[in-house]
Amino acid sequence: MRLGIDAVIVGGGPNGLAAAIALARAGRSVRLYEARETVGGGCRTAELTEPGVLHDVCSAIHPLARSSPFFSQLPLADHGLEWIEPPIQIAHPLDDGTAAIVRRDVDATAGSFGDERDAALYRRWMRPLGGDWDLIARELLGPLRPTAGLRHPVRLARFGLPALLPASMLARRFRSPAARALVAGVSAHSFLPLSAPMSAGFGLALLVSAHAVGWPMPRGGSGRIIEALAAHFRALGGEIETARPVRSLGELPPHRAALLDLTPRQVLALGGPRLGRAYRAQLARYRYGPAAFKLDLVLDGPIPWANPALGEAGTVHLGGRLEEIEASESATHAGRVADRPFVLLAQPTQFDPSRAPTGRHVVWAYCHVPNGWTGDATGAIERQIERFAPGFRSLIRARHVLRPRDLERYNENYVGGDINGGLQSWSQFFTRPAVRRDPYSTPDPSLFVCSSSTPPGGGVHGLCGMHAARSVLRGVLR
Numbered sequence: 001m002r003l004g005i006d007a008v009i010v011g012g013g014p015n016g017l018a019a020a021i022a023l024a025r026a027g028r029s030v031r032l033y034e035a036r037e038t039v040g041g042g043c044r045t046a047e048l049t050e051p052g053v054l055h056d057v058c059s060a061i062h063p064l065a066r067s068s069p070f071f072s073q074l075p076l077a078d079h080g081l082e083w084i085e086p087p088i089q090i091a092h093p094l095d096d097g098t099a100a101i102v103r104r105d106v107d108a109t110a111g112s113f114g115d116e117r118d119a120a121l122y123r124r125w126m127r128p129l130g131g132d133w134d135l136i137a138r139e140l141l142g143p144l145r146p147t148a149g150l151r152h153p154v155r156l157a158r159f160g161l162p163a164l165l166p167a168s169m170l171a172r173r174f175r176s177p178a179a180r181a182l183v184a185g186v187s188a189h190s191f192l193p194l195s196a197p198m199s200a201g202f203g204l205a206l207l208v209s210a211h212a213v214g215w216p217m218p219r220g221g222s223g224r225i226i227e228a229l230a231a232h233f234r235a236l237g238g239e240i241e242t243a244r245p246v247r248s249l250g251e252l253p254p255h256r257a258a259l260l261d262l263t264p265r266q267v268l269a270l271g272g273p274r275l276g277r278a279y280r281a282q283l284a285r286y287r288y289g290p291a292a293f294k295l296d297l298v299l300d301g302p303i304p305w306a307n308p309a310l311g312e313a314g315t316v317h318l319g320g321r322l323e324e325i326e327a328s329e330s331a332t333h334a335g336r337v338a339d340r341p342f343v344l345l346a347q348p349t350q351f352d353p354s355r356a357p358t359g360r361h362v363v364w365a366y367c368h369v370p371n372g373w374t375g376d377a378t379g380a381i382e383r384q385i386e387r388f389a390p391g392f393r394s395l396i397r398a399r400h401v402l403r404p405r406d407l408e409r410y411n412e413n414y415v416g417g418d419i420n421g422g423l424q425s426w427s428q429f430f431t432r433p434a435v436r437r438d439p440y441s442t443p444d445p446s447l448f449v450c451s452s453s454t455p456p457g458g459g460v461h462g463l464c465g466m467h468a469a470r471s472v473l474r475g476v477l478r
């Protein structure tokens with residue numbers, strides 16, 4: 001007997017939608033259930049503070065969405081998605097007024113270090129890697145595939161070998177404070193201590209992406225990515241039910257496959273005994289990482305950066321020198337928040353006037369704090385901005401704060417405020433959520449995991465969803 005729906009998806013984040021689209025494109029009937037009033041997960045835009053001021057609640061900057069081997073196949077532009085690329089992808093200011101400035105052009109970036117030897121090293125390192133980005137995204141952003149290394153040994157080793165290093169070690173190959181700080185800042189996106197193996201890999205991938213595809217933002221806010229994905233899914237015949245939290249698989253209509261855009265804690269609760277003892281034990285051991293402390297601001301003018309070049313940057317990393325960022329990330333892992341935490345900041349209204357009424361400016365910022373932390377980092381984040389932009393605080397007209405527990409209330413996937421669906425350490429990178437040949441499958445042949453708790457992990461790229469859908473199409477929906 002053929003059951004009613006081929007596949008149900010629980011959770012409408014970027015990965016749930018990607019899985020849904022991949023299955024619908026393969027001709028399968030798909031229905032997606034989302035707990036909140038709208039789909040989107042960590043990729044929504046909302047009026048958090050004042051009417052007409054559009055804040056990105058979670059993700060803001062999208063090198064991975066723009067270059068995702070899955071999203072790039074989809075007609076998202078036909079559904080209104082338009083990318084804005086700032087002239088400067090990333091800026092990292094220092095206290096002396098200088099800054100590492102990452103432009104698409106490798107030479108221009110290297111020139112900002114103020115050190116000829118470092119500039120030459122950066123050029124030698126980045127030029128070939130920039131050309132390898134498509135290969136890196138295709139072969140390394142997903143489950144571990146040993147055959148990839150056999151097909152492209154030199155090009156993948158060029159990226160893969162330094163990627164295995166701790167970021168502290170990679171940064172110290174440079175001698176200028178600007179180049180070192182830049183490597184530390186991009187690597188801190190991993191949420192790992194910079195002394196951890198593979199922390200350099202995150203930084204390296206993000207730097208290469210800045211040169212290869214840029215660090216863009218969608219016009220109108222991140223939610224536009226989701227609107228375009230949802231519109232494409234519906235155009236393929238897919239169905240979406242919102243305001244529909246799924247608390248038991250038994251409440252879903254008859255289906256052949258269920259894909260969970262959820263992290264191990266919720267997979268355990270929903271899957272129950274069907275998952276088998278050994279797999280359940282692995283999920284129970286799964287480790288969540290540090291949390292984000294998110295701050296959204298509305299200003300009465302642009303941020304008055306001491307270094308005016310920073311006004312052209314979409315993303316600004318605030319943390320000063322390498323040593324300070326190392327201390328900030330180590331403190332988070334030791335259960336503390338540094339007095340001067342590393343802050344990631346985006347300033348969308350510099351490039352997109354549709355985000356706020358004339359004269360007002362939006363600031364998106366967060367720092368890393370221990371998982372479940374209940375303190376208040378608002379002042380610390382604002383001091384870090386003021387440090388590099390004297391007078392900034394006097395421009396603040398509204399604030400919105402999301403502490404780790406608020407993030408978890410907003411989206412159950414953010415366990416303790418962890419925004420990456422689990423710690424992205426070397427031991428959980430390729431094997432998340434459990435050690436299995438196919439990490440998207442479970443011992444129940446009809447049940448799959450498609451969230452960022454599977455390879456390649458956090459970020460808006462849809463690749464977890466795409467790989468999970470392929471696993472379903474190889475298995476129960478063959």
Ligand SMILES: Cc1cc2nc3c(=O)[nH]c(=O)nc-3n(C[C@H](O)[C@H](O)[C@H](O)COP(=O)(O)OP(=O)(O)OC[C@H]3O[C@@H](n4cnc5c(N)ncnc54)[C@H](O)[C@@H]3O)c2cc1C
Binds near residue numbers: 016042266461
């Ligand atoms: C503050 C912050 C900043 C970030 N910045 C960036 C950035 O700049 N760039 C970037 O690429 N990424 C960024 N991220 C990370 C990114 O948002 C996530 O990695 C991404 O959204 C993960 O997608 P997902 O589909 O796996 O899960 P999610 O986006 O978490 O989606 C899961 C969905 O499932 C729903 N759900 C949960 N439980 C149930 C249930 N029982 N029944 C039905 N529905 C359910 C949730 O409501 C949610 O909509 C950021 C995240 C945060 C919080």
